[in-house]
Amino acid sequence: MNPQHPFQAVNPLSKSDRIDDLWSPRVIAEMNDYQFKVVRIEGDFVWHSHADTDEAFYVLNGQLRIDFRDGAVELEPGDLYVVPKGVEHKPFAAQEVRLMLIEPKGVKNTGDQDGKLTAENDRWI
């Protein structure tokens, strides 16, 4: 059962206050086989892609840039962007950014690239 029901809304930005490490997404809600996650990021992530799924970014706080091999997109608080599946991308934040991610359960944060930034999955907050 959805742990949100009954009768408790969640505030993604407030939830992110409880995260004390960067690049470590935490699950705050589920919708069918999708998860809503919050994450704090700063600096450069790794280039990666997700072969099987799109990935939605929603900026809660700060300014996010997502680099692509052929361009970039800049996001302000309240902006949404969906990275298409299979497209290489690299999030970048000059200063700390709080994000909400929406994606299927089980998606690895570093996609096809394992490394020190690969985070454990399915950690709730």
Next chain:
Amino acid sequence: MNPQHPFQAVNPLSKSDRIDDLWSPRVIAEMNDYQFKVVRIEGDFVWHSHADTDEAFYVLNGQLRIDFRDGAVELEPGDLYVVPKGVEHKPFAAQEVRLMLIEPKGVKNTGDQDGKLTAENDRWI
């Protein structure tokens, strides 16, 4: 192909400024077979449920109450709530609320209840 790519973020709240009717969700982005929609609501919606899917509500602006047969949840701007599939619910807004909805493509806004508030699907803005 996702119409967002390449390189254009969308701002759900700004998109909602372009909607001139209530209870009429407009699609702003797609993620796999899911859609992000924005909608302006005010007053009482109809009791309904979605037999096959959860439905995510994210409040952009205003104060939303979602009534259930056995309680209610109150949402402030920036709050998220996922209504579980099969659960009867009725959104209510004493004053206008702007919402972002996330749900599978093709979900009817009034679920199992057809009526005058049933909106056309898959309208982009």
